[in-house]
Amino acid sequence: MPMCSIRSGMKRNECGLLLVLACGVLFLGNVASAQIYLPAAPPEQPSDYGKVILDNSSSAGGPGAVVFDHWLHRSKFTCRLCHVDIGFAMQAKATGITAETNRRGFHCGACHDGKKLHGGRIIFASCSDAGKDERCARCHSLGKTGVRKYAYRSYTAKLPKGVYGVDWEAAEESGAIQPVDFLEGVSVKRTPLQSREDFSVKAHYSWVRDIGFSHKKHSVWNGCEVCHPDIFPTTKKGTIHYSMFLNIAGRYCGACHGKVAFPLNNCQRCHPYAPIWATRN
């Protein structure tokens, strides 16, 4: 057999070389496949993180696509207010925003009605007929320069920073921002949330420590119903095998982290003493 002839014709060090090469190929193959499951690096500019382009019909002969900055809105409002009370879906194109719905006081128009106040200033009306072009461009700003009112760098200059942009948790804790969680005429008056106890989630790998999950930190922004049951549906411990693969695919923690909340490759924020991609200031 040829194999036998090769084997028999080989010297011992050639065999060793082949073995090393084979191991090398296997190793590279594993690394390459693992790369697929590593969290992608967030955008280079933190100002682009959480940016959403809304273009249901705006660019087809309309004023152009809307650029929505999460960083601006999350500095003023909780996630819950927009994603529960106002009804913004967390999936693309699932909300059904139109100029008409805005004008009728839904979606963007729930706050942007030209009447409501924030910080003592009137929130400009969305999709109103008055002052058309200039006002439209403030939101319908994709590809336009000099039309946005707020710039990330100057707006966030006084907010505490982490390794990647604003440390929103620290900003909220320090009182630098006070996200509003109630909108008159839209929200339901509720008692303050009694925070659930924190708990740890066991890590499945020895090289990272268990996750210290803080209900308190999460409930400040989300209340209960943003996460349960849509994102975390199970009520029995151990029935779901949470993994980074699933998070990276946008499930569980990845529903927010990696999109708007701090990126998934900031390992230490969840896994204390994890290998450092980045540490919190």
Next chain:
Amino acid sequence: MFKTEIITVLLFIGLAGLCGASAIRDPSPSAPQAAAAKEAWQKEFDEVCSKTQDAMTFSPEELAALIQRCDALLPQIEKLDDTRKKVYMGRLRMCRGLYAYVLDSKRNEKK
């Protein structure tokens, strides 16, 4: 002349009485009434979904009752216009979902 005036007044009173009677017999829904009807489901929605923060403090029976009230709201919300329906259906789904989630977790705790 005097008789004519009396007849006119009587006719007027009679007509007013007829209108009043027909208004009592056949109450057609006026705008404020319609608004009040709308407010009824809204009040119930606010009442039921204002308790989500306290969901963990409720007994299974209380949670089951809240879920029932959510279900009873569904047909009324389905009658709303498209946008309103979409917004409130979403809110109701999350509100009901949370109560069901907590109820389920409480039942699992007992097992």
